[in-house]
Amino acid sequence: MTSRHRITLLPGDGIGPEIMAVARQLLDAVSRRHQLELVYDEQPIGGAAIDVSGEPLPAATLEACRASDAVLLAAIGSPQYDSLPRPQRPETGLLGLRGGLGLFANLRPVKTVPALIGASTLRPEVISGVDLLVVRELTGGIYFGTPKGRVQAAGEERAFNTMAYSSSEIDRIARVGFDLARGRRGRLCSVDKANVLDVSQLWRERVVALHTADYGDVELSHLYVDNAAMQLVRAPRQFDVLLTGNLFGDILSDEAAMLTGSIGMLPSASLGSDGPGLFEPIHGSAPDIAGQDRANPLAMVLSAAMLLRVGLKQEAAAADLEAAVDRVLEAGYRTGDLMAEGCSLVGCQAMGEQLLQALES
Template structure:
């Protein structure tokens, strides 16, 4: 029996539509191979949505996402919309999407591709084989805590205030995503906090430690956030899966991504307790090269692979997409952003064709 999945496509702005077209072709091809069928539905988000409706995430788009099994997002934003008031900015659409779907877990892999290892600022022997997954809490912590604002003190001085807060249930649900993710990987989970100084981190550490009893197959360790930043630089191979709060995860996931030297190649996933997740590349909408067939579609294809693995529980199909990306790099095909001497320069569409070829050769 053919398994059918409803996928909402948010192609967005800039290079979004070009790289999305490649991902859709590749998904269709792998679907045929493994007897999966995808029902794709386009919806508006970001600048295109602002132009059409005045809002970055129209209710109709959010509803389409809610009604689907997974959401594949390309990229949003561009110079054109940068000076709109905050509630009309493309990025506001992203926050509304996360809130609307309850996406509290952000999965950010930092994987070194052997072909692109020279792009890293770190030594080959330090980064070779690095394969880290940062699980970041996405809807709590200091980015959302109350009270917040700029207040006047009794002395008439202004004082800026934000609150870092986590409740036990918030910690538990992201902690479980961390343990489950580690279980699917090498079975090692490092929880990052600042428990030697922060009360909220002490509660975080207590809860994560308590959860460990439910995951005897996962080896749990703890690091303070400053030490974690050092260890990422010193010897990143020591990490498998990292779980941490919103702010620490923001910093560490970006630092980890930069270790690879090819941040334009990285996908991400945002997951909720149930319902559809959102899968998207880490890179932006690159308006300067939009519509010129110059974009690199590989992070979008890797995002589709994450969708298959973490959103639809189709690991075999996900493996095929990951392998196809490695195969086209093996063959030497490179878009401009990752071009190096002796390699074959291709555009976005030709890279897509080569991915289809790679998939078909997998048989």
């Protein structure tokens, strides 16, 4: 029996259209294999939307996303838009999309691929077997707290931001972390700065209370964010699920990305209480190589796999996409960012062709 799903595609800017084309080919192939019917609705966002409508998130794009079962985003942004007022920049479109879909939980899985162990700057014995998940709160904290701004005071300019979390915001993201840990290896490490920050003291109190009340079967630990940053490069295998606020998660997830050897290998998901999730690679739009067939599409393909697993509950199809990525890397095919001695250099389109062959073999 065919399962039908509506997917909104947001190619965006820079290398976005190139890597999205590869992901769509793979989604089509895996859908045929698993009797899925994926109905696509492609919409503009970011700079591409500014070019056609003058705004980074047209109302029609947001409405299409809300009406879908899942949203797949490639990349947004380009230096040509940097001179625009902040409300009109491509990045504002992404923030508007997150807010418009009510997305508060960002999931970033970090899993080393045996074929790429040598690509990391860390020793193989340190990163071998790493399989962790960063759960980052996405709509609160210092990025959204008020008051914020810049003022003239005592003859000089002063800038300020406010880090703020409510108990309900903390409980909401903590439940996501605990639930995910329960489905993995049963360990959650909550990251804060409770020795210094009042907001972190509340964070820790709420996480402990929720653990005591509902998640006693999950092993809970705590780390200050500075120690967590050190431990990620000292002994990353100790982690299963890392639960963090917005600012700390932003920093730690990019640090964790380098455990895999390239930020071009990491997907992400942003989820809300209901409605469609947003799935995207964590790398940028790389405008310097856009249109040159040099982009690495693997994080985009792995984001499509997350869409299948998390957004559509299609575990077998997701596993097939991930296995295709593993087989292509084991066969020695590499884009420029992953290139190593003895491997075969391929472009974005050729990497897509190798993935299709691996999927269908």
